[in-house]
Every structure is written in structure tokens, then in C-alpha cells.
Amino acid sequence: MGLLLAATAAHAQLPEIRFEAEDFAQVTGGEVRVLDRPEASGGRCVSYWEEPGVALTCAFEVTETGEYCLTLGYACQWPDTRRQVSIDGEVVPGLEDVLLPGTGSWADFRAITLAGPDGGRARIPLTAGAHTLTLANVDSRGVAWDYALLHGSETLPADAPLSDEELRELAEELPAAAARLLLGEVAEGDLHSGDVTVAMRSSGGVAAFRVGDVFFGMPGRDRGVASETIVRAVELRGLHGRWLAPPDRFGTAFVLLTDGASLYCCGARAGSMPPTRAVHPPLVQWRQGRPWLLAPEPLRRAAAGARQVMIGDVAVSADARFRPSVASAGFPILALMWTPLSVGGATVAAWKIGPPVTPGNSAIAGRVVGEEVVVRSSGYMYPALAQFYGMPQFEVRVRPDASMTITTDAGEMLELPAP
Ligand SMILES: [Ca+2]
Structure with a gap:
């Protein structure tokens, strides 16, 4: 006998774009540290990121134009923390103040797919070519950021918020x-x-x-x-x-x-x-x-x-x-x-x-x-x-x-x- 979990119906598939936080291109407004963590993807993460205004920027390539969902892998021993999300230096509407729930400990890495203004998954329009993703600290709590994943709504790498329409x-x-x-x-x-x-x-x-x-x-x-x-x-x-x-x-x-x-x-x-x-x-x-x-x-x-x-x-x-x-x-x-x-x-x-x-x-x-x-x-x-x-x-x-x-x-x- 079994229990079944069904996920979402199939739509046209976008390629997954994944990059590690520790491979960041730039840090502004202060300092962060790259830590070795066997539990993290690639064995490393970015941490000691408590100061408000400190921003990390990662560069990535898009091969297919489309509307992408954003999933972040992280650990956070605080009850929660907040980050602002920008693409190519522009704050993404609805992602000015993203709540990342605590994961219980700095060693417990989890993933979350970010919600947009309608309560469902944020859809970030990206054209083919080079882009940057910036996460900026908007409170005084640290987070151990592990990786980012951009993907279509047909894949469920992490729990996904649903809009009323979805x-x-x-x-x-x-x-x-x-x-x-x-x-x-x-x-x-x-x-x-x-x-x-x-x-x-x-x-x-x-x-x-x-x-x-x-x-x-x-x-x-x-x-x-x-x-x-x-x-x-x-x-x-x-x-x-x-x-x-x-x-x-x-x-x-x-x-x-x-x-x-x-x-x-x-x-x-x-x-x-x-x-x-x-x-x-x-x-x-x-x-x-x-x-x-x-x-x-x-x-x-x-x-x-x-x-x-x-x-x-x-x-x-x-x-x-x-x-x-x-x-x-x-x-x-x-x-x-x-x-x-x-x-x-x-x-x-x-x-x-x-x-x-x-x-x-x-x-x-x-x-x-x-x-x-x-x-x-x-x-x-x-x-x-x-x-x-x-x-x-x-x-x-x-x-x-x-x-x-x-x-x-x-x-x-x-x-x-x-x-
Ligand atoms: Ca990592």
C-alpha cells in the first residue's frame, strides 16, 4: 500500500540555471565570509552576512528567454531573515523584502521558491544573455546562502506558493x-x-x-x-x-x-x-x-x-x-x-x-x-x-x-x- 504525492501539471519546460552563492562576482556595502560546509551544495556557502546593506551579486547566463521562478538554498538559525532581490541592478517588483523562514540551525540547508505579489511563485522575465542576481541584507540577521536556481513553473525543486488562480x-x-x-x-x-x-x-x-x-x-x-x-x-x-x-x-x-x-x-x-x-x-x-x-x-x-x-x-x-x-x-x-x-x-x-x-x-x-x-x-x-x-x-x-x-x-x- 502506498501514499502518493502528485505535483504540478506539465507546461513548456525552461532550462534550469543554477549557480553557487560562493561563486559570487561582487560584494558591496561590507564583508561576508565563504565557509566550508559539507551539508551545502558544492560543500560551501556564504555566511557572516549580518549587516544591513551588504549585497552579494552573482553572474549567470540565460540561454532561453522566459519567465523564471527563483529558488534559493540556504540555512538560517534565526527564526527568519529578509533579503531584497535585484536582477541586473534593478529591484524585482514584489521581491523588495523577501522573508526567508529559519531552518532550525546553520547546518540545516533547505530551499524555498520565492513568492511574488499575487501570492503565487514570483515570475521573473529574463532574456537570453548575461545577467546578475543580487541579494541585499535588509535586516540585521545573517543567512548562510548556498545556491540559487532559476527554473520554469513546471519543476518543483522546493515547496512552491500557489496564487488563488493556480x-x-x-x-x-x-x-x-x-x-x-x-x-x-x-x-x-x-x-x-x-x-x-x-x-x-x-x-x-x-x-x-x-x-x-x-x-x-x-x-x-x-x-x-x-x-x-x-x-x-x-x-x-x-x-x-x-x-x-x-x-x-x-x-x-x-x-x-x-x-x-x-x-x-x-x-x-x-x-x-x-x-x-x-x-x-x-x-x-x-x-x-x-x-x-x-x-x-x-x-x-x-x-x-x-x-x-x-x-x-x-x-x-x-x-x-x-x-x-x-x-x-x-x-x-x-x-x-x-x-x-x-x-x-x-x-x-x-x-x-x-x-x-x-x-x-x-x-x-x-x-x-x-x-x-x-x-x-x-x-x-x-x-x-x-x-x-x-x-x-x-x-x-x-x-x-x-x-x-x-x-x-x-x-x-x-x-x-x-x-
Ligand atoms: Ca554552495
Whole structure:
């Protein structure tokens, strides 16, 4: 079973222009230092750049005229810092005072694609030929600048801010139920509780969901409704959910549960489960109210070999280690795959998306116990802590015929039949 991340649709491609900050042509208004940093691109970066008015200029060549997005790689231990961006000595409109969020430490290098005046990515018109890029310090905080990348809007080297128009365009690429959730609309048949919304298709399947500030959806349009999924509402103390059974008995039945903070899913089938099965791609995250399209590559690196990966403030966890891969299917796609557990002839895969809770281990956990697969809503959380966060603890026992029993820590029990 897997999670998919879909990025942006393809447009005419511009060549990528990349240059290292440490190869700067000129520094004015003061001094900077070039530092050796193994974490940085090219092993070096420019730092000690605290004085306002100090400006660094890099020279670069453009081979193809077009409107370019600008991505900067940097590290910053301050909560944030600001820089002014100029091209050929002229300040770029909308980039007079660019906020670079802190990365946590001077060794933690990240990239950001700069936003323009409409809230979407800045588009910088560049003609073929020689140009310069200047970053000027407009506050009194340092930044370790690593590199700059100019690229077309079809590539996503880093998370990219979306304008309202780009958000609507993205919605048009999605199935209707996913599109309305992306645009903030909750329908009557949706599973909705607290910070969690699951957009249900009219056929009964899941189109997309939102947990906290992160939207997860599937690329592609509705393929038409060939058959109806059997759907049953599930209500346990503190938990709302749906049990969904496929129209044919070889499909995967799954139970979706939410406590209003996290979304839990446990899927089972009486037979083998394809490991590359596509389920739900993370796509867009809201930051200070603005939507950002998430780049696959940083998530791919964060997920490699992990049981849990952070997307903004929410953690995605599975009952086994992720094996992420980036594929292309019209969209750049990050598949977060893992191997389902098996018992008898049945296979079981479980995942959870929600805020991480510490101390303890709030990631979902699954193991084979005798003739059953037992999935716990959290690896281990102190009961008092779970109560404090309003996260009911429960377990799902799955038998070889893919029937399930859900038991809460309060002793409530619910039987779900074999599909
Ligand atoms: Ca560098």
C-alpha cells in the first residue's frame, strides 16, 4: 500500500540555471565570509552576512528567454531573515523584502521558491544573455546562502506558493470531490470531525482528505462510477468513521477513523496486496493561510527508511518502514510505499496522519499476533497524555478473512464483517 504525492501539471519546460552563492562576482556595502560546509551544495556557502546593506551579486547566463521562478538554498538559525532581490541592478517588483523562514540551525540547508505579489511563485522575465542576481541584507540577521536556481513553473525543486488562480487550476486537475475539498468546501456526505475531513466520492470511495493544514488528494479525473463501494458509518466513543468494502470480494476493505485530530486507516484483503497500490497523495499545505504545493524530493529524502515522516505539523506514519520513490505519470509522483503485514492468506496495511505527540510514540504500530494482525493507534502513549490530547487509543484486530474487530481502551468493541 502506498501514499502518493502528485505535483504540478506539465507546461513548456525552461532550462534550469543554477549557480553557487560562493561563486559570487561582487560584494558591496561590507564583508561576508565563504565557509566550508559539507551539508551545502558544492560543500560551501556564504555566511557572516549580518549587516544591513551588504549585497552579494552573482553572474549567470540565460540561454532561453522566459519567465523564471527563483529558488534559493540556504540555512538560517534565526527564526527568519529578509533579503531584497535585484536582477541586473534593478529591484524585482514584489521581491523588495523577501522573508526567508529559519531552518532550525546553520547546518540545516533547505530551499524555498520565492513568492511574488499575487501570492503565487514570483515570475521573473529574463532574456537570453548575461545577467546578475543580487541579494541585499535588509535586516540585521545573517543567512548562510548556498545556491540559487532559476527554473520554469513546471519543476518543483522546493515547496512552491500557489496564487488563488493556480489553486483553482490545480483543483481542475482533480476529481470533483477532491476539488471541492481543496477549495475549502465540505459536503454533507463527507467524513468531517475537528481538523479532519475526508471527501467522499458519490460512488462511496475516498477522493481526498485534509488533516490540519495539509491536503492529500489523488491526481486524475473521476473515471466514472462502474460500481458502488459498500459504505457503513462507524461510531465508537470519541471516534467517527467509515467502513468501506469494495464491490468485488478480492478488493481491499478498509476502515477510516478520526478522533478530530488524526486520521487512521486500516486496510485488509483476503489475498496478497500489491505493494505499489496508490492511495492518497499529500499535495498542498496551508502556511499562514496561503496554499503551498509540496515538492516531492524533500519528502522522499525525509521518508526513506522511516516509519514516520513530517509534513508541516502533521506526521504520516505506517505500520512498516517507507520505501519512497519518485515516478512520473503525467505528474511527478512521490510514492510512500511499504510492505503490508500478512497473516494466513490475508494482507493488512495501516497508516495514520495527525499531530505527533511526545513523550511516547504516537505513530501507528502493527504486528502479527498468532492468527491476527493487531494494529494499535499509537506505538505507545501514556493514557493520561492520550486523554489530554483527546486521542482515544484503540486497536484493530484483523483476521485472515479480512474481518476486523475494533476495541477502544474504554472497552468498547465493534465487529466489522469480512468484505
Ligand atoms: Ca554552495
